Amino acid sequence: MRNLTKKFGDFTAVNNVSFDIREGEIFGFLGPNGSGKTTVIRMLIGLITPTSGSGKVLGYDIVKESEKIRLNVGYMSQKFSLYEELTVEENLDFYAGVYLVPKDVLRQRKKEILEMADLVGREDYITSTLSGGWKQRLALGCAIIHNPRFLFLDEPTGGVDPVARRQFWDLIYRLSEKGVTIMVTTHYMDEAEHCNTIGFIHYGNLLALDTPGNLKRQKMRGHIVEIKCDRLMDSLELLKTVPFVIDAAVYGAGLHTVVEDAGRYLGDIRRLLEGAGINVHSAKHVKPSLEDVFVFLVEEKSRDKVSTEIK
Known part of the structure; x- marks a missing residue:
């Protein structure tokens, strides 16, 4: 084609x-x-x-x-x-x-x-x-x-x-x-x-x-932090307001949050959510899935479109 x-x-x-x-x-x-x-x-x-x-x-x-x-x-x-x-x-x-x-x-x-x-x-x-x-x-x-x-x-x-x-x-x-x-x-x-x-x-x-492998290795910017917690939608909205969070989305029964450096921000994410009264069951760095890649690419396309319209 x-x-x-x-x-x-x-x-x-x-x-x-x-x-x-x-x-x-x-x-x-x-x-x-x-x-x-x-x-x-x-x-x-x-x-x-x-x-x-x-x-x-x-x-x-x-x-x-x-x-x-x-x-x-x-x-x-x-x-x-x-x-x-x-x-x-x-x-x-x-x-x-x-x-x-x-x-x-x-x-x-x-x-x-x-x-x-x-x-x-x-x-x-x-x-x-x-x-x-x-x-x-x-x-x-x-x-x-x-x-x-x-x-x-x-x-x-x-x-x-x-x-x-x-x-x-x-x-x-x-x-x-x-x-x-x-x-x-x-x-x-x-x-x-x-x-x-x-x-x-x-x-x-x-x-x-x-290829699936190359997409997961090369198309994602940043690291994925997988979070299992209570009040899923409240947590999602809160994370989207944080400057160091590139993107966040519901993934299965938890959340996948994109940050520049998982090692640096993992503790900050847990403290942020717990400070808002949200019970965090686990927060860990995981490899991106194809769904993560697709969501990231769609969001990136949307951001580029908004940026172009503003210009």
Whole structure:
């Protein structure tokens, strides 16, 4: 992708985004709902036309050769694009027809997919009766029935339980090991740890692009202090007023506070909160998570925007 932009009237959904995805890697595209992830995918597979910029998928131009792209990639949308009234096997047969799978290889492909998705013995189940996890696996099977070299997964684990999420990622790993290139969008930061490369997008702008390890090592300014305490929101508001606190946010059942030097300010944070009558259970220096990095980048972008507007 080079300088890819999509506008809907006066609204810019994707703003001048550029990146490469290497063959065989798992590329994670992260961002909150409405950040532009799905719009990027829909441009890459030719479902919508970019306002400006360019891109190629498997060597095919996203504007001029979109039909060739759609026949050679797999796409699993946010909502499982299955026909609920059809059986498992009928859904596979339908998508095999859409992707022009030759009849002489279809039987073998269905056998491989049913085994991969652990759906053997469920071929005659009506799709609407399947659990979320089974539907998820079936939707993936339909997306790869034609053995694509590139697979687009748009928030594929939304709405399924943690066990189903883990099982689904096991399937993604297996496909990647076979050489399939995978672009997966998610807003689950723990899933991003499984990706080779991560792109952070926020309100259509690409904030960062690197490996999970490099993002955590290079994109954070300062140290993270993890705090477990009572009156979480009162503590958060108090910490945000302190000059040496770069940023603070709720993290799980506690707080993550960004400071320039954890060794120097750890004691000051505890004394500050306890002085306000807040019971502090623990305060310690921890390594940043991808969620910390993303929050920091978003806040930094907001600060830069405010600074520019003031100027």
